[in-house]
Amino acid sequence: MSLGYYFLLPVIFSFLTPYFKKLGSFTLRGSTILLMLILFLQTLAYTGVTLPQISEFSLKPPLGIAFILDGYSLLFLLIFTFSALIVSFYMVWFFKANKGRDEARFYVFFNMLIAGSIGMILSCDIFNLYIFFEITGICSYALSAYNKDKLGLESGIKYLIIGLIASIFIVFAIMLIYLQIGTVNLGLIAQRFGQIDPKISVLIVLMLFIGFGTKAELFPMNFWAPDIYQGSMASVNGLFSSVVAKAYLFVFFHLFYLFGLNSKYMLFVMVIGAITFLVSEFTALNQTNIKRLFAYSTLGQLGILFMALSTNSSATVSGALFHLTSHSISKLLIFLALGILIHKFKSAKIDILGNFKSGFLTIVLAIGFLSILGIPPFSGFVGKILILKGFALTQNYAAIAFILLVSIVEAVYFFRLTAMMLDKKRTKISVPIGFANYVVLSVLAVLIVLFGVYPSLLTHYTDLATNALLHPTNYLNYALGVGL
């Protein structure tokens, strides 16, 4: 299958949605599940082939448009398709529980969102990347405002305005690149980036940094992010946290390493990541809204990832990618589980965690919490220890101390929530969960444990990804059309 279908199939399904809707909601839901299943299985199939893979359209690169799948994007592809599959299962329950919602509208944007995110990580020219960026953006604005209530629309508007700002920076950067180099092919850009006038290149880098950094929720540009999470549905939050934010992060570091930025930039990104981590974790302590709280937690984890990914040491980066995967799974689990509670209690106050009665939900949520905190034997632990190990190898003890100290702050609110769940003195109301959710949440929880006790399953892919990210020679050859 050509890589193009990763983009094409969701788009086709998205356009067919009105017809599916006419055929009934079963078809609508089923078709999306089918689509995501196909994508996921296809991705699994790609794990067996030699990488990178390329699919060009009409012309060979560097002139034509092409999709390239290397180790780095394979990892993200796995995460995205898997998350999408999980969410599409979850939405079956959601729409059953919430009768009378406009299902078609959700699925249109959902499919397109996945198409856009996947496009972003596969595309090998910067302009296509921008288009996918915008597609992802538009779909996220729409999904964020899906509820069409006051809060939903407010978050949609906020997200849209921020998206506009980010896209102006990125368009500007792309134009400058084209003016300087005369190409949009990533391979050529990477090759010739060093020849640009340093002042212009600083400007380009800064603009890309601001553009993608804003979307990837880095500190001084992330004042909007918690609002968006608070206003959107829990399942959409799960998508934002484990797919959309990760896609922007992917692009950020893809460009970062392709352009071969020097250690000053690395230090800068690391400091920014650290500040993001610090501020978010502290702010999270003060939250009363559960979705908002986990939004801050997501920001914090992104902070760690930025810290670790900007080190250019394969040990740290590999750890960070492991952590990223584990975080995606855990956050998806948490947000989906919260969705069930929020639906039941019609409220997103923190107290709902103390008022439900369901051993299953308690266990899966606890697994999610412990995993994010990096406590063995859950997958977050492996990620965190790999990151710390990486920092230790470069003798960056300050980073280790920083991460560990702030992690204690993180533990404060995670365990406050856990203690609320376990508190027997509160009035407890039993929560119906639904068969689909039992399956979905158990799969996620089992994965978290599995990656925790048998990390080799995942380290194989993170090592591939690290290698592809830090040594993009193969990728460049393909992007330049040399190897074809």
Add this chain to the structure above:
Amino acid sequence: MLEFFNSTQTIHTIIIIGSMCLFFIGFYGIATQKNLVKVLVSFDIMESALFLFFIGLHYQVGLVAPIVDSNLKTFTNMVDPVPQAMILTTIVIGLAVLALGLSFGIEYYKLTGRNDISKMNELRD
């Protein structure tokens, strides 16, 4: 006199100055305006400035538009087609975002009667 205007240099200068003016008008708009519609319009102005800038800089005197018709027999002596294609796409995207933004704005206005973006702060700490 007119030849002066016909030189590539001059045209580029005019375009740069003009697009910069436009850009800063847009910039001024988003920095000061709080009405959602005005903000969106300001963004559009900024984007337009970028488009103008980009397209304009790729125009050179004596080159023809990259459209295959009687004037263009060989693929030489024409303006670089890539920026034009890019800008066309970007315009479409911009339009889509603008439309979405306006529709959000309208819905929001219907619900709350507000369109001041600085007062959209029900989502906050």
Add this chain to the structure above:
Amino acid sequence: MNSIFLLLNLLPILFLYQFEGALHVSLPLTNEFTLSLIQTPLGSFFAYLSLISFLLVTIAQKSKKLSFSYYALQFLLSLAMLAIVLAGDFITFFIGWEIMTWSSYFIISKSNNMNIKSLQKYILFSLASAFSLIAGIVIAYSFANSFDFVAISNSFESMPFNIKVALIVLFSLSFFTKAGVIGLHYWVVDTYSKAPDLFSSILSAVMSKMGIYGLFLIYGNIIGYHELKIMFGTMLNGTDFGYVLAWIGVATSIIATFKAITQDEVKKLLAYSSIAQLGYIVAVIGFGTSYGVAGAMYHTLIHTIIKLLLFINVAAIVAQTGKNKFSELGGLIYRTPVSFVMLLIGIIGLAGMPPLGGFASKFMMYNAAIDTKFALILIGMLFSGAASFLYCYKLVYGIYLGHPTSKSLESTKEVSIHYLIPQIILALLLVLTGAFPGAFIKVINPILKEFSLSTIGYDGLGVMQSAVGNFNGFFIISAFVVIFLLILLLIWRIKSKAKNNLNRFDISYCGEVPTADTSLHYGYGFGTELYRIKFVNAILKRSSSHFYESLATQTKKTSELFSRMYYGNIHNTMIIILLFFSALFFLGVN
């Protein structure tokens, strides 16, 4: 359910049938990490401690209806502890450490007395301990390029001095937190007192010992006492390092002892006493001599036995009466006589009286201090020992002696047999450890060899030898029993009758006749007069809680401060982004 988990608890013994080398497993986790389990004498010692403790507590738990999840978590906890003590590398150690943390957290949360604040206290201190540990681990890794104990131990010598110190501090902090050294003990009392009653015994008897195991591992195995001596130099006959550590331990012991005396809640008293006893161990662990290590080991064993005994005893009483304060208990001696005798044996051990095991361990520690000539340390330990008589007496008086404080206590029945069986076993163990100190030395000697220290002599099973004198436990205990029986016989033979079945109000009471309303059990309040002693008052009125509370307040303030930035104004957010860009631009271009 209980029986199943009882059997499950016995399972690990299959793999630990020897004292050394019966177990050698390594599992590759990733291509970088390999989990390995190796049985060393030190590990086996602690492994057996924990196995036996869990076994006994599970027997006692038969008297309660506990859920499957409780037992499962407890079993997981026991496995985690085994992983800690049998680990051959730091990753296994840390995994065990963290599983121990959270499984115990979930067990504690099942208690009815628990509140969020105490749970938070417990988990945050545990995590702080774990994070300090992992920081040490990765720093060590950065030099050794391996998590293996042996590899790290080998490369330790070549590390820079400041890294060595940092490692020692980080590891020590972690293990001190678990053992509840003063200043880091803020969580201990609350947790022990609010945890499920029988689980408190595990917390105090086994989990705190994991901290001690860690200290042994670090000082003895990984760094090595010899290296510590080289690093820090010597003082008198010991090391500088050991001297500092000894003062930390002695301060812990003294402060906690005084705090224990003033507690009204039974389990709080036991918790403070636990801190104090671990203080002794910390005090001698750094001496770096055979006697120091042996003393610490011996006291570890004795403290485990005693704290299991006492906590199970108290748990039984609490279950029987529903009361957990000295001011609400009292006069149970003839209503629960077996429990009383068990507690009596327990406190005789706790006070370190001959002829029970408590004395043997103290004897070893004192000798270690004499051997190194740390006289003031020894005085401190003796002083804290003298003060500990007060809380020992309070324990027995407040629960069993004096008068019942309420009507319901007068009809209390003897506690369930499931509580008594482990207590009787433990009491016997306490007697045996007192009677056969030589046997213990036999067990310790392989561990001393592991630390490359000289071994200690023993003369048969009954005599423990030391540099400054021998202790014949067997003689002392037999002499005690013989004399006791003779005097008993003598007194028995002297005929004189007494009026039995006296009313409990028939006491001399200043010529008055006390009634049921008269407060006769006021002895429970003792400890209050300690506030009038200046030195003790200075200790008692200070508390680490101020520090931690203000830390919490500061964190909350910081959080609120940061939180103000996120006030939901998208217009300002835009402007901030633009300003940030301009700032970076000017910085970047220049």
Add this chain to the structure above:
Amino acid sequence: MVFQIILLIMLAYVVGFIYFGLYRNITARIQGRYRPTVYQSFYDSIKLFSKKQSVSYGWMFYLGPIIMATGAVLTLILVPVFSDSDFLRSVTSQGNLFVLLYLMVLGPLGNALAVGTGGNPFGVMGVVRGLTRLIGLELPFYIAVVGLIIAANSSDIVHIIDMQKIGGLNIINHPLLFIGAMISMVGFFGESPFDIPGAPQEVYSGPRTEFSGKFLALLMSQGSLFAFAKLVLIVDLFLGGADSLEMLVLKTFAIFVSIIFIGIVYGRYKVEQAVDFLMKLPTLIAVLGLARVVWFG
């Protein structure tokens, strides 16, 4: 050996009661009032053994005095009475100073248990005061003992006696330690100014209120045995032990007299005052002695 032990107990019993009689005599003389005979305590003890008990509070109430007596006898046989002879040497060689230090506390603990069982709140008050006083009281004594152990590098009393034969008496070599130990001894003998736990005038009757008959007699007897053992211990530690019965009586009597003279002269401290006092000057004196041993010995 059994014969020797019985002999020793009888000796201690006789000497102890005679000393106690002398104490009452001397006190009465100094205070200018009528005195009982020297043998009065004997008579009391024998009389009490044959008397009926007036009250009983169950078996633990009985066990308390027996535990105390056990502690006293055990202490007695573990202290070497005669330094050069083989008298009970096989037994005394099994004990050492640490065992003795703790055995000395066994008595008060047994007492405390019995008193607690009795349920008399005043008795408990006395016990608590006693245990609180112990915090301060043990301190100088411990320091002194530790000093001696370090000086001799052995916790074996026989060894300490032998050391004094070679290097001179400890009272001369370590006077500061001796002073510290003596101040503690004043308290151990229940003398003023540290006699608050018994305090007959203040706590109505002290810890022994509820005892009568043979148990009171047992308490008295063990008290005299124990007093003798403590005196012998001091003699062993500081005065080089005693070769013969005359020397033993002489030395113990000297110690005893100096203790009661201190006791008679001073008034009574409250318990917190006692602890406060003991933690200051006596501790300081003893610590100075100790420092001398550790750093310059």
